[in-house]
Amino acid sequence: GEDVEQSLFLSVREGDxxxxxxxxxxxxxxxxxxxxxxxxAGLQLLTYIFSNMDMKQDQRLxxxxxxxxxxxxxxxxxxxxxxxAIYFCAWDTGRRALTFGSGTRLQVQP
Amino acid sequence: xxxxxxxxxxKIIEKRQSVAFWCNPISxxxxxxxxxxxxxxxxxxxIQFQNNGVVDDSQLPKDxxxxxxxxGVDSTLKIQPAKLEDSAVYLCAxxxxxxxETQYFGPGTRLLVL
Numbered sequence: 217g218e219d220v221e222q223s224l225f226l227s228v229r230e231g232d233x234x235x236x237x238x239x240x241x242x243x244x245x246x247x248x249x250x251x252x253x254x255x256x257a258g259l260q261l262l263t264y265i266f267s268n269m270d271m272k273q274d275q276r277l278x279x280x281x282x283x284x285x286x287x288x289x290x291x292x293x294x295x296x297x298x299x300x301a302i303y304f305c306a307w308d309t310g311r312r313a314l315t316f317g318s319g320t321r322l323q324v325q326p
Numbered sequence: 327x328x329x330x331x332x333x334x335x336x337k338i339i340e341k342r343q344s345v346a347f348w349c350n351p352i353s354x355x356x357x358x359x360x361x362x363x364x365x366x367x368x369x370x371x372x373i374q375f376q377n378n379g380v381v382d383d384s385q386l387p388k389d390x391x392x393x394x395x396x397x398g399v400d401s402t403l404k405i406q407p408a409k410l411e412d413s414a415v416y417l418c419a420x421x422x423x424x425x426x427e428t429q430y431f432g433p434g435t436r437l438l439v440l
Contacts, residue, residue, distance in 0.1 A: 220368075249428060258330075258417060259369070259431040304368050312421065313359060313382060314429060316368030 220317035222305060227323045234292040236320045238305035239285075245307040248281060249314070250290045254301045262290070262303075292322075300324045328352065330432035332418050338438045344406035347435045351399070351420030357381075358395055359429060360403050361417040369417055375401065408439045 220240045228234045236250075249264040265272045265279045265288075272279045278291040288305050305317040331350040339345050351358050357376050361369035372391065374381040377398035386393065390409070395401040405412055415436050419429040 247428070258433040259419075261428050261430075264428055306368075312357065313371045313374050314361075314369075316370070318366075318368050 220305060220307065220315060222303075222317040222320045224318070225321050225323070227325060228295050229325050230295060230297055232295055234295045234299070234322055234324075236290045236292075236303050236305075236322065238288040238290075238317050240288075240307065245309065247308040248279075248288055249306040249308070250277075250279065251304045251306060251316075252301045253304065253319070259304070295322075295324050297324045297326060330418055330420055330430055332416075332432040332435050334435055335433065336436050336438075338440065339408055340440050341410055342407040344404065345408055345437065346402050346404045347416050347418075347437075349401045349403070349418030349432060351401070351418070352422070352430055355420035355422050355430075356398070357421040357429075358401050359419040359421070360393055360401070361419065363415040363417055363434070365414070372403070372416075405437075408437075410439050413437055413439045 222238050246267050247264050250262045251259045252262050253259050263274045263277050263279055265281050270281055276293045280289045292299055300323055302319045302321050304319045306314040333348050337345055359374050360372040362372050363369040371385055373383045373386045373393045375395040378395050391405055393403045415434040417434045418432045421429045
């Protein structure tokens with residue numbers, strides 16, 4: 217089955233860039249996603265990338281995909297305190313359900 | 327456009343009791359999912375519906391969990407009897423037709439089993 221790994225915790229200062237990483241062992245997914253979850257809230261889709269792309273930029277967000285190394289990353293430029301949350305990478309399974317990573321807690325210090 | 331609605335938002339029960347959660351997906355979304363999110367983990371799929379038919383329930387503990395989606399719109403997820411390890415957030419999501427569309431999640435129901 218799928219195995220997705222994420223680092224547990226990341227702390228950055230306001231205004232710095234944040235990079236959240238995700239690795240996986242095996243997947244035939246077509247789409248890969250990044251979701252944000254704030255305390256007590258549901259999951260909010262941030263961005264997604266098609267599996268035949270290497271990079272996607274969306275305002276302050278940059279997604280990089282390295283299929284050879286099975287590595288996905290999310291870069292947040294000019295990180296703000298409102299970006300503090302848990303970030304999940306996720307994969308689209310063959311039946312279009314999602315497999316999620318374990319989540320990375322991002323803490324932004326003023 | 328209204329989002330995915332779930333109720334109740336919170337529920338506290340004792341072990342061996344029964345509980346039911348309700349989900350109303352976004353209008354017109356054919357696919358509906360229930361996920362279980364245990365504290366400190368990512369969500370895990372319990373069951374997936376396409377209209378009112380089950381697509382995948384391989385991860386659903388069928389000895390105690392059941393779900394239905396009558397008329398292909400609303401859905402209910404039931405646990406009977408509940409165990410301590412069922413304490414989690416239960417997330418409902420829906421997805422429109424078409425390649426590339428992602429899932430839209432509801433706010434979740436937080437269940438605590440004592």
